[in-house]
Amino acid sequence: MSSVIDAIEAKKRGGKLPDALIAAVVEGYTSGDVPDYQMAALLMAIRLVGLDYDETVALTRTMADSGPRYSFPDCVDKHSTGGVGDKVTLCALPVVAACGVPVAKLSGRGLGITGGTIDKLEAIPGFGVALTEAQFRRQVEEVGFALGEAGELAPADKAIYALRDTTGTVDSMPLIGSSIVSKKVATGAGHLIYDVKAGSGAFMQTLDDARELAQLLVKLSEALGINARAIITDMDTALGAAVGNALEVRESVAFLRGETVPGDLDEVCRDVAAELLELRGIDDPRARVDAAIADGSAYAKLEDVVRAQGGDVEALGDLPVAEVAAEVTAPRAGVVGALDALGIARASLALGAGRQKKGDALDFGAGVVQLVRPGDTVEAGQPVVRLHGSRGVAEAVGHAEGALTLTDEAVAPRPHVLERL
Ligand code: URA
Numbered sequence: 001m002s003s004v005i006d007a008i009e010a011k012k013r014g015g016k017l018p019d020a021l022i023a024a025v026v027e028g029y030t031s032g033d034v035p036d037y038q039m040a041a042l043l044m045a046i047r048l049v050g051l052d053y054d055e056t057v058a059l060t061r062t063m064a065d066s067g068p069r070y071s072f073p074d075c076v077d078k079h080s081t082g083g084v085g086d087k088v089t090l091c092a093l094p095v096v097a098a099c100g101v102p103v104a105k106l107s108g109r110g111l112g113i114t115g116g117t118i119d120k121l122e123a124i125p126g127f128g129v130a131l132t133e134a135q136f137r138r139q140v141e142e143v144g145f146a147l148g149e150a151g152e153l154a155p156a157d158k159a160i161y162a163l164r165d166t167t168g169t170v171d172s173m174p175l176i177g178s179s180i181v182s183k184k185v186a187t188g189a190g191h192l193i194y195d196v197k198a199g200s201g202a203f204m205q206t207l208d209d210a211r212e213l214a215q216l217l218v219k220l221s222e223a224l225g226i227n228a229r230a231i232i233t234d235m236d237t238a239l240g241a242a243v244g245n246a247l248e249v250r251e252s253v254a255f256l257r258g259e260t261v262p263g264d265l266d267e268v269c270r271d272v273a274a275e276l277l278e279l280r281g282i283d284d285p286r287a288r289v290d291a292a293i294a295d296g297s298a299y300a301k302l303e304d305v306v307r308a309q310g311g312d313v314e315a316l317g318d319l320p321v322a323e324v325a326a327e328v329t330a331p332r333a334g335v336v337g338a339l340d341a342l343g344i345a346r347a348s349l350a351l352g353a354g355r356q357k358k359g360d361a362l363d364f365g366a367g368v369v370q371l372v373r374p375g376d377t378v379e380a381g382q383p384v385v386r387l388h389g390s391r392g393v394a395e396a397v398g399h400a401e402g403a404l405t406l407t408d409e410a411v412a413p414r415p416h417v418l419e420r421l
Helices: 003-012 019-031 036-049 053-064 088-098 117-122 133-143 155-165 173-187 207-223 245-256 263-279 285-294 297-308 341-350 393-403
Strands: 072-080 103-107 145-149 189-198 227-234 324-329 334-339 367-370 383-388 404-407 417-420
Touching: 003 019, 003 036, 019 036, 019 053, 019 155, 036 155, 036 173, 053 155, 053 173, 053 207, 072 088, 072 173, 072 263, 088 103, 088 117, 088 145, 088 245, 088 263, 088 285, 088 297, 103 117, 103 133, 103 173, 103 189, 117 145, 117 245, 133 145, 133 297, 145 297, 155 173, 173 189, 173 207, 189 207, 189 263, 207 227, 207 417, 227 263, 245 263, 245 297, 245 367, 263 285, 263 417, 285 297, 324 393, 334 341, 334 383, 341 367, 341 383, 341 393, 383 393, 393 404
Parallel strands: 072 103, 072 189, 103 145, 189 227
Antiparallel strands: 227 417, 324 383, 334 404, 367 383
């Protein structure tokens, strides 16, 4: 019997897959010897029966080893499980690098409601995301910070994730954990923080699921040699005011220049930066973060990265955004009970700021600006959301209107960082 049939038979009966069998199947699928239909059957058996921790470690290691593995033991990295308006990489990592801690970060593109850092970077004219390993390494050494597209790493994960996406097998904790950690292991940074989002605009909708994933990510990372931590942050409301590529870069620039930004964005970004400094053993990390923003070195570091990767530093400070297409207003006076992240994400997607399907062309200037936050009091007719763009405006208005819940009760402020692990 072939390895993959052995694995399907064992897993469907609840058996444990030996490390060597996992490696043989993953290698066979990546090389094309195992066909999609057999791999899909195995993935569904795993989705239904599960993998224990040892099997999950073996799968993670095999996928990490399926392509080149970089090594940046002194560097830090961060990973977000994906959210709406999530610009934490652009805000927090320049701060960390400005504090003298090198950053090696590979990112992806957005799909569906989740934005991707690579798309945000491409909103900066000239910014190049395709770095060879040599270019990436040189920039980490010379600038202390490089941000590239995670193209060639962990090819087995890439192939398996694409198959999961079309076979109803994405929503499996061990498959999600091994997929994420395999890419981090292949990137090779020695210190890592996971920002696991919980809420309507996140992959993990409940705090319990987010906690389970966060625990698994940290445990798997530690098992594979990464010094890791996780925080769980709120994603019932989009982070900050801006959702959309150029809009988010503008808001990140404002944060790094020490200008006033929404409190949730400020808190989460300063927290992530401080956690990363602490992971590297830096004393008084919070004060170091505040100082790097106040003295301009954090913004200067972003400029250095943009310059090093061919981007237009002059344009960075004032990226063009699309015309205002519509403003959604409050239908009555009241208190904002919710501005649902999922509805805002769908509005942004309809305007062309995100991709409905792989390969869709983005409108970098399109997106949504949230003018109010949960807990704010509004008058009837007061603008609550501003929409930028020219595509799908009517649909976007519908989503944004549906995202708003008004109440007559006071709304207690919610924490933005929900838990730390
Ligand atoms: N993100 C990943 O990289 N992998 C998954 O399986 C899910 C989300």
